[in-house]
Amino acid sequence: GDFSIDFVEGNDKLKDLKGLLCQPLESLISRITGIGFGLHIVWRNWKRISRSDILVSTVDTCGLPLSMLKSMGVLSQPLIYFSQGLSDRIERLPDNFINRFVKTKYIKWIGSANRIVVLGNGAVQSMEKTFDLSNGKVSAVHFGVDDNFWSPGDMPEIKDYILSIGSDQARDYDTLLKATGKYPLHIVTRLKIKNISPSHNVTVKSDYSDLELRDLYRRCRFVVIPIKDISQPSGQSATLQAMACGKTVILTQTGGLWDSTVMIHNNNCILVPPSDPDSLRDAINYIWQNHDISVNISKAARKTIESHYSSRQFANKLLEYINETSREI
Structure with missing residues (x-):
């Protein structure tokens, strides 16, 4: 089907009350896991997010707070969550009470997403194992590049490097x-x-x-x-x-x-x-x-x-996931 698309992204140069209020929690989580937690991005763009029919998060920094809110029932929209390296970061954490607590929360949050997407076949099993996800919830879509722009060109002079x-x-x-x-x-x-x-x-x-x-x-x-x-x-x-x-x-x-x-x-x-x-x-x-x-x-x-x-194949696969998710609404 046809969709109207809206994009939300962070602005680190913007200093406002929402950012200041979120900073202590975000800094704590980032120090523990080594991955950002962009709750302030979600808060700043809440009106646009709450009006959407389907959410697609392309980075863990935004996917984590969105999945947290979804697990709490604050968000009801279907969530497609792209994860890039989160399972490796979590598995490398030292085994202590705080890190086990964080992992337990992440398992709950990430499990609330409708579909988890990773960018390679090798990452599927890692996500399933780390976050206790059922078979079929994690899918791989292969990244694509613009093969019109990234091209060999007209035989440029090759240099020795x-x-x-x-x-x-x-x-x-x-x-x-x-x-x-x-x-x-x-x-x-x-x-x-x-x-x-x-x-x-x-x-x-x-x-x-x-x-x-x-x-x-x-x-x-x-x-x-x-x-x-x-x-x-x-x-x-x-x-x-x-x-x-x-x-x-x-x-x-x-x-x-x-x-x-x-x-x-x-x-x-x-x-x-x-x-x-x-x-x-x-x-x-x-x-x-x-x-x-x-x-x-x-x-x-x-x-x-x-x-x-190619980026066309990547986009077509993402559209397939969006269509499948929209039929589940």
């Missing part, structure tokens, strides 16, 4: 630095990277527009996305953007790899085990020294984006 992109805490730049040696490496991240020695040939920057990022993808030799072994599908957007630009991606094969039936080693990507600098070094040497193989993988990568991971 390896590119790595990402700022989430699951990035494993320590392993990457151990593996790259003296290869020229360009890292795009807001993270503070330690252990960069004078022998490393590394550039670290973060302030790029999408047009500039696309140019970095197009001109690099290949892309490396090093990930710690978690169930969250980390590194997804950077990997798919690079593949859409027709680049070979060396990617860590973690428990959160979004679809192991599509992401195939030596076909459309190169997969390496986590926290293994020797294997990563071998993969980097292999792709650097075998241009023809890299070209074949790059072509297959672009076709994979077109057939599986």
Whole structure:
């Protein structure tokens, strides 16, 4: 069916009474779990939220307070809740009374959502186990990129550097630095990277527009996305953007790899085990020294984006979930 859509998002620069009143609770929860709790966002936009027929939360920061209010009966609308890494954060908490109490509350809150959506097959079981969710309540929808914008372009001049992109805490730049040696490496991240020695040939920057990022993808030799072994599908957007630009991606094969039936080693990507600098070094040497193989993988990568991971396919799957939920009202 057709829907009219309204968007709600936070504004950290806005200072008002609602934000001040919510801050103590939000700060406490954030300190315990490491994930935000945007109750003030919900409060500020309550009129628009309460008038909606279906709610779709795309981040845990908003999904948690919405699910809390739904479990309390304050919200009655169906809730589709996208979760990205929450189960990993909760499972890593030390075992003490406070953390067990928080987990109990989260189980109750998240269980009130009509559908939980994660961005990869590997995260489904983790969400079900951590939050005691019944089979079928958690679904995977594969993230998609704009394959018209993220594209190979008109054969730009390739330069001799390896590119790595990402700022989430699951990035494993320590392993990457151990593996790259003296290869020229360009890292795009807001993270503070330690252990960069004078022998490393590394550039670290973060302030790029999408047009500039696309140019970095197009001109690099290949892309490396090093990930710690978690169930969250980390590194997804950077990997798919690079593949859409027709680049070979060396990617860590973690428990959160979004679809192991599509992401195939030596076909459309190169997969390496986590926290293994020797294997990563071998993969980097292999792709650097075998241009023809890299070209074949790059072509297959672009076709994979077109057939599986475009933003159109992502939107169609989300629309399918919305239609299913609307029929349940």
